Every structure is written in C-alpha cells, then in structure tokens.
Amino acid sequence: MTQEADRTLQTGLMLQRMLDADLLSVLLDFRAAGERRAEELGVTEKWTENPDAYRAGALAAIRRILEGAPGDWFEERGLWHTYLEQAFTSADGRQVQGIARRRNPK
Numbered sequence: 275m276t277q278e279a280d281r282t283l284q285t286g287l288m289l290q291r292m293l294d295a296d297l298l299s300v301l302l303d304f305r306a307a308g309e310r311r312a313e314e315l316g317v318t319e320k321w322t323e324n325p326d327a328y329r330a331g332a333l334a335a336i337r338r339i340l341e342g343a344p345g346d347w348f349e350e351r352g353l354w355h356t357y358l359e360q361a362f363t364s365a366d367g368r369q370v371q372g373i374a375r376r377r378n379p380k
Contacts, residue, residue, distance in 0.1 A: 296342055299338055300335045300338045300339055301335070303331075303334040303335055303337075303338045304331040304332065304334055304335035305331065306331075306334070307330045307331045307333065307334030307335075308321045308322065308327045308328060308330055308331025308332075308334075309321050309327070309331075310330070311326060311327040311329075311330035311331070312324055312327035315327060336358075340354060
C-alpha cells in the first residue's frame, strides 16, 4: 500500500510540474490533433501508429511550444528556425544510426 501511495504522490507531483511549465497543454494538443486527423482519415489502428495522424499531432505540439517561447519572437525568429533545423538534422542522424526510438521496427 505504501508503494502505491508513493507512486500516486509522485505522479501527482509530476503532473503539477508539467502544469506549472505549461507542458501538459503541449501533450494535450498533440493528442487532440492526432486523434482528430486519424478520425478524418478513418484510421482504425492507434493514431500514434499512423504517419499522417502522428504528423498532425507533432505539428500541433511544435506550434504550441513555439507560441509559448519567451523573449521577443520577431528578434529570435531566425534562431528558432536554426534550432528546428538542427533538431531535424539530429533526428535524421539518430534514424540512420538506428538509435532513434522505433515505433515499427522492421
């Protein structure tokens, strides 16, 4: 019973930290957009396994993160483009190296 109570407390604290950092809205946007796109496509499997639905969710999450960026957006806009390009380059490299998390390994 103590382990269960501790796990519940830890989950609550994690959720509170996510709320404080406004991270939960990113995850909720990701899920809502992905589910909505899957419904539009008539997807029968899990929406996170469908590339089009997953991309819709990812785009919504990225948009939410960018909308919440601190600082002067117009002054730092170029930096964000650079950082996003670096993230794509890194993801490409991780895919090639085989160290990226795989959803459907072949």
